[in-house]
Amino acid sequence: MPPPGAAVELLGQITYQFTQIRPYIPTYIHLIISALFPIYAGSHASLSRPSSAARPPRHKKHSTKEQADHDNDDEGGELREQSQRMEGLSPSDAILYPVLTGCMLAGLYFLIKWLKDPAILNKILNWYLSVFGVLSIAKLLSDCMTTAISYVFPSRYGEGGSIWEIQSKQRYASARDNNVGGNNVLKPRKSPLPGLASRLPLPDYTMKSLWNVRDFLTQPLYIMEAYIYGVLERTKIPVGPQGLTSFFIAVISVLYFNLVDKSWWLTNLLGFSFSYSALQLMSPTTFWTGTLVLTSLFFYDIYFVFFTPLMITVATKLDIPVKLLFPRPPGVNDDPNKKSLSMLGLGDVVLPGIMIGLALRFDLYLFYLKKQRRQKIDLKDGSDAQSAEFKPDSMVHLEANVTEGDKIDRANEEVVKATYRSATGGWGERYWLGSKAILEGGSFPKTYFHASVVGYIIGMTCTLCVMHVYQHGQPALLYLVPAVLCSLWGTALFRGEIRTMWAYTEAEEADKQNPAKDGRQQEPSESQVPRDGKGVKAAENPGSEQGSVAEPKDHGVEVPHQEPQPALTKSKQTSKTNESKPLFVFAITLPPPSPPPATATGATTATLEKQKSLKGDLSTA
Numbered sequence: 001m002p003p004p005g006a007a008v009e010l011l012g013q014i015t016y017q018f019t020q021i022r023p024y025i026p027t028y029i030h031l032i033i034s035a036l037f038p039i040y041a042g043s044h045a046s047l048s049r050p051s052s053a054a055r056p057p058r059h060k061k062h063s064t065k066e067q068a069d070h071d072n073d074d075e076g077g078e079l080r081e082q083s084q085r086m087e088g089l090s091p092s093d094a095i096l097y098p099v100l101t102g103c104m105l106a107g108l109y110f111l112i113k114w115l116k117d118p119a120i121l122n123k124i125l126n127w128y129l130s131v132f133g134v135l136s137i138a139k140l141l142s143d144c145m146t147t148a149i150s151y152v153f154p155s156r157y158g159e160g161g162s163i164w165e166i167q168s169k170q171r172y173a174s175a176r177d178n179n180v181g182g183n184n185v186l187k188p189r190k191s192p193l194p195g196l197a198s199r200l201p202l203p204d205y206t207m208k209s210l211w212n213v214r215d216f217l218t219q220p221l222y223i224m225e226a227y228i229y230g231v232l233e234r235t236k237i238p239v240g241p242q243g244l245t246s247f248f249i250a251v252i253s254v255l256y257f258n259l260v261d262k263s264w265w266l267t268n269l270l271g272f273s274f275s276y277s278a279l280q281l282m283s284p285t286t287f288w289t290g291t292l293v294l295t296s297l298f299f300y301d302i303y304f305v306f307f308t309p310l311m312i313t314v315a316t317k318l319d320i321p322v323k324l325l326f327p328r329p330p331g332v333n334d335d336p337n338k339k340s341l342s343m344l345g346l347g348d349v350v351l352p353g354i355m356i357g358l359a360l361r362f363d364l365y366l367f368y369l370k371k372q373r374r375q376k377i378d379l380k381d382g383s384d385a386q387s388a389e390f391k392p393d394s395m396v397h398l399e400a401n402v403t404e405g406d407k408i409d410r411a412n413e414e415v416v417k418a419t420y421r422s423a424t425g426g427w428g429e430r431y432w433l434g435s436k437a438i439l440e441g442g443s444f445p446k447t448y449f450h451a452s453v454v455g456y457i458i459g460m461t462c463t464l465c466v467m468h469v470y471q472h473g474q475p476a477l478l479y480l481v482p483a484v485l486c487s488l489w490g491t492a493l494f495r496g497e498i499r500t501m502w503a504y505t506e507a508e509e510a511d512k513q514n515p516a517k518d519g520r521q522q523e524p525s526e527s528q529v530p531r532d533g534k535g536v537k538a539a540e541n542p543g544s545e546q547g548s549v550a551e552p553k554d555h556g557v558e559v560p561h562q563e564p565q566p567a568l569t570k571s572k573q574t575s576k577t578n579e580s581k582p583l584f585v586f587a588i589t590l591p592p593p594s595p596p597p598a599t600a601t602g603a604t605t606a607t608l609e610k611q612k613s614l615k616g617d618l619s620t621a
Contacts, residue, residue: 021468027328027342028464032457034324035349038272039456042279043357043449045143045424046086050361053368053420088285088506094292098300109310112317123258125320129270130254133321136273137253141246143425149242150428153214157194157432166192168218171211173198194432216241225587262319264341270321271346278350279357286505287362287488290355294481297351301475312473315345322346348476352456352484359448359488362504364423366497367444371418448491455487456480 004012049055112118155166162175175186190207191198192214202210220238227234257266284290304311315323323345330340423442430437437443459480467474492501 017469021465023329024468027326028461031324031326031342031344031464032460034268034272034326035344035460036453036456038275038279038349039353039356040453041140041143042276042353043360045276046280046283046357047361047364047423049420050365050368052365052372052417054417056419056421086283086506087281088283089289089293090285091289091292094289094296097293098296101297102300102304105304105310105314108314108318112313118317122319125318126258129274129321130258132277133254133257133270133273134247134250136277137250137269138243138247140273140276141249142243145242145246146425147427149217150426151431152428153192153218154194154426154429154432155218156429157198158434158436159195159198159432162186163433163436164189164194164198166214168192168211168215194428221590223589225589227582257321264325264327264339267321268324271324271349274321275346275349275353278346279353282350282354283506284354284358285507287355287358287501290358291485291489294351294355294477294485297347298477298481301477305473305475311475315343315473324349344476348480351477352459352480355484355488356449356452356456358506359452360446361506362501363446363448364444365504366500368418368420373416374413375416376413447495448488451487451491452484455483455485458487459483 111121115121153166157164164173165176166173171192172188172190173192174188189198191200191202192210193200217240220240221244222239224237224239225234226237253266253269257270284293301311323343326342326344328340328342330336334340421442423444426442430443459482460476462479462483463474463476466479489498489501492498
């Protein structure tokens, strides 16, 4: 009988390995899902306004009381939507990170060998990490609670073809596209519940109780303000009941972990929290910088796992929450008296995760970049001439196929940005808005994010398979780095957006150096501010000295003469520059009290009467 061919042997080997790995499949699925959870949540929590979008307008004056109340309702969201202060990486970090991490790893290894029993070292490191663990767990749990509340009490929802906005201080929901004065005026709803539940005929007592619960869960109890000179910018943090509850749970969890038992699920909670916070604080800044950093750590991981005992020894001897643990069936050589666990280091989650988070923010950037439009500049007004300058570096995606002749023509055009809508949080709103979520709820296509997540899953699957076959710990970055980077750059190559991806940056100076129309009225410069007190635009006199202002022409309006403001002396300018700044600020303030709630019918009637009186005044004039 002839020996079996190579194909038959390969098929038999695959069948044998699948039989061996089948009991571990639930464990490996648990591991992959657990690794994706902090990456997915942390990447979405790191979203902020990209440079391709305009800042939302601030309503200084409100035409109606309802508009003022709605803006006040969004105040907590504006505080939560403060721009993310992320630590940007540089190309030099591609050399520093492996060197510094290797030195720290070697130091821990020799310290373990010197102590022989690392129990004291474990206690010191655990209590040190507990300080950050309390804040990280509180942040993670608070955001999870806020997300759950947004499904029950969203601030907007779509129903019946209209978008309904909750006016919490007036205690009713009004349709945004309500045609006042027309025939299809929609009656406000008294219920805070979304969707079809808002039509339920509930008793007044039940309705009042629902509004009280909504106010308690969605309005901040107080606002914390912190500032440290040179370290932390002035930051306002709204604190609600979910924040206090999550902080209490975080303290109990950390104390239980250090004093009672270091269970695997509590270790994973700390690991999830650390990864979730790290993904909101670290950014590669550019794709090519992130590629350099991951490539250097790729070789670092291979060297310390395959060629030295440092990585395996430190990971197994130190019992600190810098890893994820997963119960698995006991192996042949495992101690039956101990629980068998599989392990994944947080570095294998955070390091690829910062590139996946960058891909998500790049998707958001592209979404608003494609919504930008150009408009002609009024040549009679030269105030917009500077903003219309052609900048191919900042508009690579829009200018990919523009000829030199088109560039000259577009010198008389300006770029108008779409207004940014918050894409952080609001999961419940996007669910209830349905198909209108892309326009109203901050949803956007996530092509590069999904591609990088698929690459991460492929890389992690290869890691687990190779580890099971060879029965030896594997450097996960050996498989994750090529999978994630190839998925990102391969997607850009397929879509023809390599130049756009290469030029994309999250540096803070980018948006300031490339101004564009924000889709709202910009603040006038000093030379454009009226000097006559009656709204007459001050014009420069070509024959006068630089900086002087000509007298406005007489158009039948008497303009009072105003003396020019004296220039600041050198001593005043120096004193103004050298103003003292506080070293640190910490304050806790209560939110402004809410006015007594008005009925929906009364509020709507007042609005209609106000609009009717306004129309009468205009017709009389």
